[in-house]
Amino acid sequence: MDEAIVSLSHVDAGYPGKVILRDVSFDIMRGEVFILLGGSGCGKSTMMKHMIGLNPVLAGELTVAGMKWGSRTRAGLCRKIGVMYQSGALFGSMSCIGNVMLPMEEFTSLNRKERKEKAMSLLADVELADAADKMPSEISGGMKKRVAIARAMALDPEVVFLDEPSAGLDPITSASLDDLVLKLRAEKGMTFVVVSHELPSIFKIADRAAMFDKARGGMVALGDPRDMKVSSKDPFVLKFFNRGDSHV
Amino acid sequence: MFEFLGETCVCAVAALFRPHRFRFGDSAVAFQRASFDGIPVTSGVGFLLGVILAFQCAAALKAFGVELYVSDMLAIALFRELGPVVTAIILAGRTGSAFAAEIGTMKTNEELDALTTMGLAPVRFLVLPRVVAAAAAMPVLTILSEIAGLVGGAVVLATMGVPQSVFWSHVADATTVTMILFGLAKSLFFGFVVGMIGCFEGMRTKSTADGVGRAATGAVVGAIVAIVMLDGLIAVIADLWEI
Numbered sequence: 001m002d003e004a005i006v007s008l009s010h011v012d013a014g015y016p017g018k019v020i021l022r023d024v025s026f027d028i029m030r031g032e033v034f035i036l037l038g039g040s041g042c043g044k045s046t047m048m049k050h051m052i053g054l055n056p057v058l059a060g061e062l063t064v065a066g067m068k069w070g071s072r073t074r075a076g077l078c079r080k081i082g083v084m085y086q087s088g089a090l091f092g093s094m095s096c097i098g099n100v101m102l103p104m105e106e107f108t109s110l111n112r113k114e115r116k117e118k119a120m121s122l123l124a125d126v127e128l129a130d131a132a133d134k135m136p137s138e139i140s141g142g143m144k145k146r147v148a149i150a151r152a153m154a155l156d157p158e159v160v161f162l163d164e165p166s167a168g169l170d171p172i173t174s175a176s177l178d179d180l181v182l183k184l185r186a187e188k189g190m191t192f193v194v195v196s197h198e199l200p201s202i203f204k205i206a207d208r209a210a211m212f213d214k215a216r217g218g219m220v221a222l223g224d225p226r227d228m229k230v231s232s233k234d235p236f237v238l239k240f241f242n243r244g245d246s247h248v
Numbered sequence: 249m250f251e252f253l254g255e256t257c258v259c260a261v262a263a264l265f266r267p268h269r270f271r272f273g274d275s276a277v278a279f280q281r282a283s284f285d286g287i288p289v290t291s292g293v294g295f296l297l298g299v300i301l302a303f304q305c306a307a308a309l310k311a312f313g314v315e316l317y318v319s320d321m322l323a324i325a326l327f328r329e330l331g332p333v334v335t336a337i338i339l340a341g342r343t344g345s346a347f348a349a350e351i352g353t354m355k356t357n358e359e360l361d362a363l364t365t366m367g368l369a370p371v372r373f374l375v376l377p378r379v380v381a382a383a384a385a386m387p388v389l390t391i392l393s394e395i396a397g398l399v400g401g402a403v404v405l406a407t408m409g410v411p412q413s414v415f416w417s418h419v420a421d422a423t424t425v426t427m428i429l430f431g432l433a434k435s436l437f438f439g440f441v442v443g444m445i446g447c448f449e450g451m452r453t454k455s456t457a458d459g460v461g462r463a464a465t466g467a468v469v470g471a472i473v474a475i476v477m478l479d480g481l482i483a484v485i486a487d488l489w490e491i
Contacts, residue, residue: 052365078367089362091354093277103366 005030005159005191006051011060013047019058020046024219026210030158033185033192033205035225038212039240044195045086045163047212051193052083052161065158079107082152082160086167088144090136096147097123097132103154122150125187126180142173149180159191160184166198178204199241211237252371252448256379259372271377278381282343283388290338294393297334298322298400306408315408319415320422322401327423327431331394332386333479336438338393339386340471344446347378348467351450352460360451370451379443386439387432394431430491434482438475445471 004027014020020043028034036044049055050062053069065080067073090099100119104110110118123129126146131139139147145165152160162181166174178201181192196202202209202225211221211228213236221228221237229241263270301322306315351374354360360370402415449467453459 054361054364075367078365081365083362083365085358085362087357089358091359091362092357093274102368106366106368 003030007063009061012058022218032207035206035209036195042212042214080158082157084148084152084162086163088148100151126150162194255371259376275377275381278378283385290389291392291396294396295400298397302401302404319418323419323422326394326397327427332435335390335393336475340442344442344467344471345464347446348449348463352453352463355453356455375447382443383439386435390435442471
């Protein structure tokens with residue numbers, strides 16, 4: 001965990017004409033589970049969109065695996081990252097296994113049998129081998145997210161981004177996704193960057209976290225969230241971790 | 249729109265050089281939905297169009313005792329203008345709106361973002377197969393619509409006592425190969441336009457409650473306006489070139 005896989009230096013995040021977060025700097029180390037956290041609308045998903053190359057940063061420098069997003073580096077960088085979107089974003093016209101095989105079909109020289117074997121292995125990793133031939137409309141929200149994680153790992157990425165994996169899930173399904181993240185990190189050594197504001201999930205999986213505050217328009221804390229909860233001097237951070245009560 | 253058109257053309261040229269990268273399966277599904285599933289409505293509207301045209305024209309021409317020439321007029325009107333234009337309007341309503349709604353829903357479900365972060369260009373993956381399908385479906389539907397229109401006209405004239413052999417021989421005399429090819433070329437072009445506008449509206453769908461609905465409406469209205477304008481332009485060019 002001593003090499004930065006994602007590095008931000010004085011980054012301004014937002015959209016053209018609207019800066020949401022200013023002057024954000026931190027590194028995400030290889031092999032860690034890193035959480036982007038904060039209240040609703042604070043800019044954590046926007047920050048993730050910069051990291052995965054959907055939107056360019058407004059200022060500063062952002063590198064993933066040592067490269068900046070650009071037209072020349074895009075193709076290479078896309079194979080170094082995997083993304084699970086909040087809704088799963090599975091392609092409705094393809095079965096679950098079809099979704100997982102798609103990146104391999106486009107970017108590897110594996111034949112159909114090899115692709116299918118690898119996709120089945122990935123679905124087994126997320127405990128959904130039985131649902132391989134089902135269509136996304138036939139499976140639950142939690143299962144969609146698991147299939148999306150399997151698809152995100154199809155090209156053996158160096159870093160996997162998860163956008164609010166717990167959103168819309170019951171506590172048991174949400175906890176099982178947390179276990180899955182920890183299992184995949186342990187087995188495959190992947191780096192996970194997770195956007196979340198679910199405290200039980202954060203305390204369970206996070207190595208480190210960056211906390212953003214909408215009112216101040218920037219990062220207000222960086223480190224182990226367990227330490228933040230007990231030793232932060234920042235009233236916003238204390239209030240966030242103690243569910244609204246800043247005096248706890 | 250021009251950037252989108254350019255990107256689609258670049259993808260189309262790239263697909264010519266690397267045909268294995270073209271998504272034939274997706275295009276075949278879109279073609280089947282645009283063409284075969286649209287046969288009943290297209291041929292039905294074409295038949296009724298022929299009936300209405302024949303009735304209206306026959307009523308006027310009967311006064312001069314030349315209602316037989318309705319068959320010539322029907323052939324020229326259907327093959328040159330009405331066949332391609334009416335079929336394109338039906339395609340805009342059925343297929344253009346469906347393209348906009350499908351792609352718009354994918355956009356609101358973050359599926360376009362997922363494609364982008366996988367390194368797959370949404371234009372190559374979603375737009376090109378659909379535009380090719382729409383362009384390929386149009387000539388098929390246009391021919392069916394034209395034949396159905398002529399059958400409608402034949403039925404009307406049969407009720408007025410015109411023998412079928414006379415009707416169809418007049419149709420054959422009034423029709424030229426150039427006229428048929430001109431109509432089919434127009435239909436191919438209109439299919440491309442309907443596909444492009446449908447996909448363009450889908451790609452720029454906003455993630456709001458009415459976003460997909462607006463995209464579908466925009467696809468139909470935009471395509472109809474574009475078809476009528478382009479048809480006028482083509483008519484002028486055809487007249488100048490004496491086609």
